[in-house]
Amino acid sequence: IILLQHIHRIFTVGDQEVHALDDVSLEIAYGEYLSIMGPSGSGKSTLLNILGLLDTPTSGRYILDGRDITTLSPDEQASTRREKVGFVFQFFQLIPRLTAEQNVELPLVLAGTPPGERKKRTWKVLKAVGLENRMGHRPDQLSGGQRQRVAIARSTIMQPGVLLADEPTGNLDRHSGIEVIELLEELNRQGITLIVVTHDPEIGNRALRRIRLVDGRISCDHTGRID
Amino acid sequence: IILLQHIHRIFTVGDQEVHALDDVSLEIAYGEYLSIMGPSGSGKSTLLNILGLLDTPTSGRYILDGRDITTLSPDEQASTRREKVGFVFQFFQLIPRLTAEQNVELPLVLAGTPPGERKKRTWKVLKAVGLENRMGHRPDQLSGGQRQRVAIARSTIMQPGVLLADEPTGNLDRHSGIEVIELLEELNRQGITLIVVTHDPEIGNRALRRIRLVDGRISCDHTGRID
Numbered sequence: 395i396i397l398l399q400h401i402h403r404i405f406t407v408g409d410q411e412v413h414a415l416d417d418v419s420l421e422i423a424y425g426e427y428l429s430i431m432g433p434s435g436s437g438k439s440t441l442l443n444i445l446g447l448l449d450t451p452t453s454g455r456y457i458l459d460g461r462d463i464t465t466l467s468p469d470e471q472a473s474t475r476r477e478k479v480g481f482v483f484q485f486f487q488l489i490p491r492l493t494a495e496q497n498v499e500l501p502l503v504l505a506g507t508p509p510g511e512r513k514k515r516t517w518k519v520l521k522a523v524g525l526e527n528r529m530g531h532r533p534d535q536l537s538g539g540q541r542q543r544v545a546i547a548r549s550t551i552m553q554p555g556v557l558l559a560d561e562p563t564g565n566l567d568r569h570s571g572i573e574v575i576e577l578l579e580e581l582n583r584q585g586i587t588l589i590v591v592t593h594d595p596e597i598g599n600r601a602l603r604r605i606r607l608v609d610g611r612i613s614c615d616h617t618g619r620i621d
Numbered sequence: 622i623i624l625l626q627h628i629h630r631i632f633t634v635g636d637q638e639v640h641a642l643d644d645v646s647l648e649i650a651y652g653e654y655l656s657i658m659g660p661s662g663s664g665k666s667t668l669l670n671i672l673g674l675l676d677t678p679t680s681g682r683y684i685l686d687g688r689d690i691t692t693l694s695p696d697e698q699a700s701t702r703r704e705k706v707g708f709v710f711q712f713f714q715l716i717p718r719l720t721a722e723q724n725v726e727l728p729l730v731l732a733g734t735p736p737g738e739r740k741k742r743t744w745k746v747l748k749a750v751g752l753e754n755r756m757g758h759r760p761d762q763l764s765g766g767q768r769q770r771v772a773i774a775r776s777t778i779m780q781p782g783v784l785l786a787d788e789p790t791g792n793l794d795r796h797s798g799i800e801v802i803e804l805l806e807e808l809n810r811q812g813i814t815l816i817v818v819t820h821d822p823e824i825g826n827r828a829l830r831r832i833r834l835v836d837g838r839i840s841c842d843h844t845g846r847i848d
């Protein structure tokens with residue numbers, strides 16, 4: 395289970411303070427599928443970064459699998475992140491000198507997976523996002539939406555327990571976007587906890603539980619069908 | 622007037638050829654407002670890069686203001702681009718070490734505009750995209766949609782003859798996205814030729830002329846109201 399208790403995240407720029415997250419509390423069960431929506435600048439990426447152990451709160455507690463994350467050492471946080479969390483970044487964070495295939499394969503290389511199995515799993519996830527003909531391209535030789543799909547493929551290859559997706563369809567046409575969210579939903583059906591940040595209500599409303607963020611606060615946390 | 626005649630753009634990756642644009646011909650009048658839509662990877666950014674003199678065709682002719690662009694020297698192409706074209710990049714291309722204000726002000730600095738007038742015009746366009754409270758933030762201190770709005774503000778500050786926008790609302794919530802497109806449409810009413818690449822039909826269908834790109838070809842070039 396994921397438990398956020400009274401999370402605050404304050405950024406300081408010069409003498410200006412930005413209260414990016416303002417007393418956020420949230421409980422997420424294993425295997426849940428929820429979306430987070432809200433205006434630009436409302437704190438969605440900041441919330442996801444804290445959930446994904448890429449950032450630490452200014453105050454409040456984050457309990458993951460019964461362990462208080464804020465008490466872990468940086469090394470322990472990094473290994474927890476590698477093992478448990480898949481992340482699709484809003485701006486992909488692909489490695490420029492590696493091809494699409496090498497970018498997707500990288501987590502398996504770091505995990506010591508043998509080459510034969512790596513090739514097989516890498517090809518499988520790249521085919522699932524329609525990029526089997528772009529495997530040798532580097533990021534600068536790919537379109538915006540193709541880079542986004544490489545990032546999605548990479549996030550799924552370790553079959554993490556939790557998958558955090560920050561605007562996974564922002565650069566995709568409607569058809570490719572729906573293919574992507576269906577892929578992520580299939581992983582959720584197999585047991586992965588799925589959290590999707592999105593500006594697109596057509597994507598966000600597919601989740602049964604929908605959280606709305608406004609000015610760093612949860613303004614709405616709703617479970618149930620939309621009519 | 623903008624005239625593309627039988628434009629081809631072929632990329633080579635290893636021994637693979639990608640025919641990103643395949644015999645594209647297009648005529649655009651001064652002051653026109655058109656949208657370009659199509660699947661991920663269909664050639665939209667490539668087309669916009671050629672129109673914006675950021676890339677040269679493999680074959681075909683590009684006539685801008687009666688001059689054949691392909692016959693200009695690189696220096697002449699660069700100065701034509703600076704004077705005539707505003708570009709909103711799909712991934713913003715902001716300068717990491719400069720603040721939002723400095724990023725937006727940069728074209729005016731390069732053009733030799735005096736400091737007093739620069740400050741005034743910079744503040745005006747940043748206010749128009751709702752970022753007057755983020756002027757001192759650097760790109761890594763801004764949300765995704767805020768970075769996108771800085772890129773939009775920067776593209777408008779020189780009041781170019783032609784404004785090319787590649788997915789200007791991809792990282793914005795619906796409300797901010799509509800504010801942005803209304804801002805661009807206001808510039809079009811003042812005389813700027815406006816070309817918007819978008820995946821969002823709600824944005825793309827606002828243009829009276831809509832071009833659809835599929836596999837590097839124009840599959841549809843339609844002028845008239847949508848019912």
Ligand SMILES: Nc1ncnc2c1ncn2[C@@H]1O[C@H](COP(=O)(O)OP(=O)(O)OP(=O)(O)O)[C@@H](O)[C@H]1O
Nearest residue numbers: 535537538539540632641661662663664665666667
């Ligand atoms: N520098 C390059 N080298 C090789 N192939 C490229 C290069 N740039 C683009 N491509 C390929 O050309 C095709 C068109 O790319 P382009 O970026 O124009 O697509 P797009 O329509 O903008 O897509 P998206 O909607 O995903 O942004 C893609 O299949 C892409 O893989």
Ligand SMILES: Nc1ncnc2c1ncn2[C@@H]1O[C@H](COP(=O)(O)OP(=O)(O)OP(=O)(O)O)[C@@H](O)[C@H]1O
Nearest residue numbers: 405414434435436437438439440762764765766767
């Ligand atoms: N490193 C930082 N330093 C200072 N302020 C920051 C930093 N990162 C984010 N902010 C501010 O915190 C607020 C929340 O940012 P965040 O990236 O979480 O928004 P978001 O909801 O993801 O927005 P978008 O939909 O535009 O991606 C914004 O107002 C932003 O300016």
Ligand SMILES: [Mg+2]
Nearest residue numbers: 439484764765
């Ligand atoms: Mg964000």
Ligand SMILES: [Mg+2]
Nearest residue numbers: 537538666711
């Ligand atoms: Mg593109």
